[in-house]
Amino acid sequence: MxxxxxxxxxxxxxxxxxxxxxxxxxxxxxxxxxxxxxxxxxxxxxxxxxxxxxxxxxxxxxxxxxxxxxxxxxxxxxxxxxxxxxxxxxxxxxxxxxVTDFVVDGNEAYDFGKLEKDLHRLVEIYPFLKVNRIGDSVLGKPLYEIEIGRGNRTIHFNASFHANEWITTPVLMRLLNEFIVSLVRGNPIRGIFTLPLYNRNRLSIVPMVNPDGVDLVLHGPPEEMKEELIEMNKGSLDFSGWKANIRGVDLNNQYPAYWEIEKKRKEPKSPAPRDYPGDEPLTEPEVMAMADLAQRKQFARLLAFHTQGREFYWGYENLEPPESEVLANEFAKVSGYDSVRYIDSHAGYKDWFIYIYRRPGFTFELGYGVNPLPITQFPQIYDEMLGVFLAALYM
Missing domain, CATH: 3.10.350.10 (LysM domain)
Structure with missing residues (x-):
């Protein structure tokens, strides 16, 4: 106003x-x-x-x-x-x-257009939010980063690295929405007053890393790439299981943290709906934008939202700092998720972040079932992640 x-x-x-x-x-x-x-x-x-x-x-x-x-x-x-x-x-x-109601509904299919609409409305009502364009997708959609807070410790969240895991975007956007409503009203969330968190931290949020892929899963292929994408999808018109970006590269297998191991063992050797790590690391515009963001912002900690499994991973090659275990124990308590230190996986954003910066990084596998998870899981997932969101800012 x-x-x-x-x-x-x-x-x-x-x-x-x-x-x-x-x-x-x-x-x-x-x-x-x-x-x-x-x-x-x-x-x-x-x-x-x-x-x-x-x-x-x-x-x-x-x-x-x-x-x-x-x-x-x-x-x-x-x-x-x-x-x-x-x-x-x-x-x-x-x-x-x-304004006491939430802009972000969450209980609906959440595509790139919905994200842009919600971002516009949130900034209109809460102009202390700053929205940055950190890059563009393959098809030229803006990759948005939301900044909020005035602290000197930057905490990063991201969602929808994988197209068929799009439910992570409304979860993250709703967490942001509840946080800013609490700031304005002065009401605590689960007993925690949020203004001290605002003053202590600076949040960096990329709510949709893979907008082309999300729209492909929810709406099907764009006309200009229809034949190419159907062929890549083995002739199927069902894109609900698509995980990669629009060029058939898995964005969370693109980072130079033992990328060559993933390249050798991944079954797809050419662009595919999932798991193809590319011909080289850091080839995709979405991946380059996220790597550049980490370098510029120097995150104190990173949380990446994926689906599914109700567990999270927080170690990498024994390079994670002692702080990671303290945070992992708290995240497990407030979410009920299984805490997993090591898995046999490389080249992910979290892996690379720990490998390069030696700071706490976490990959959360939200919900349980077969991707894409049904939107009916949104309320439970949101409730589980609210405690994680608060703990990440509080500790």
Whole structure:
């Protein structure tokens, strides 16, 4: 919601009027100096939207404010020319409304278009979120990174490396949504107040690493690649099991952490719906974007969401730091997932992150069953991952 600065207004005043942390107002207006607000300047108030209201018989500004648990001055802030003594029936004014519902539904097929729509709405309501374009997919879809927080410790989450594991994207987006609603309202999540987490950490979230693949699984092949993809899919029109990117390369088998071992033992020797590691490491644009992001942001820890198995992996070649085991024990407690230190696998994003940076990395296999998991598993998976999300920021 946008308001115009009046004489004497400050960020602190807005914080008190709307009962939201001043840090969120500051971060929603990154190009505004809090100490030199100018009359008439436009300011973003996060977590609120302005709704039109028609004056009814018996309405007063005091009554409208009380009914909505608002400070009276918030109404005058949105209606600078309002005369409270001259309200007329059918007059139209603006009233602020705190957004308490979630933008991200989650219980639905979640394609790239849905992701973009939710991102646009979230940034509109919560402008302390920053969305960066870190690269492009093979078909030119933007690869989005969401940044939130003001700490000096960067914690990274990602989802949908694999196309038929798209349920991980709405899970991650809903976790973000609950976190930011908690920040604005000041309500704890499972007894944990989130503003200290916001101040301590900077979150880096890539909610859909493989947008071309996700859309292929959910909608079928694009017309310009239809014949090529059907041939790669062994003549089948059913793409629900597709795991790779649109070029038939498994994005989580593309990183230079003993990649040559995966190359030698993987059965596909050419582009395929799954498991083909490419001709060389780091050939795919999605993979290069994620590697570059890790290098630029220097994550303190990394959590990658996959499906399925209700377990997570956290070791690699005995290169993981002692902190990893402490985190793994906590993640196992709050999620009920099995903690697995080592598996015979290489060339994944988590593997490479530990191999290069010697920092904690985790691959979570959400839910249980056959990919793609049914959306009916969303509530349970979300509940299991909420504790993991909080613990990753808290510890």
């Amino acid at each position: 946008k308001v115009q600065v009046r004489p004497g207004d400050t960020f602190w005043l807005y914080s008190q009027l709307f009962r939201i942390p001043v840090q969120l107002i500051e971060d929603s207006n990154p190009n505004v100096l809090p100490t030199s607000l100018m009359v008439g300047q436009t300011i973003n108030i996060p977590g609120f939207i302005a709704e039109e209201y028609m004056i009814q018989q018996g309405d007063t500004i005091s009554k409208l404010a009380k009914e909505r648990n608002l400070a009276i001055d918030t109404i005058f802030l949105l209606n600078p020319n309002l005369n409270p003594n001259r309200l007329q029936i059918n007059d139209r004014i603006l009233l602020p409304r705190l």
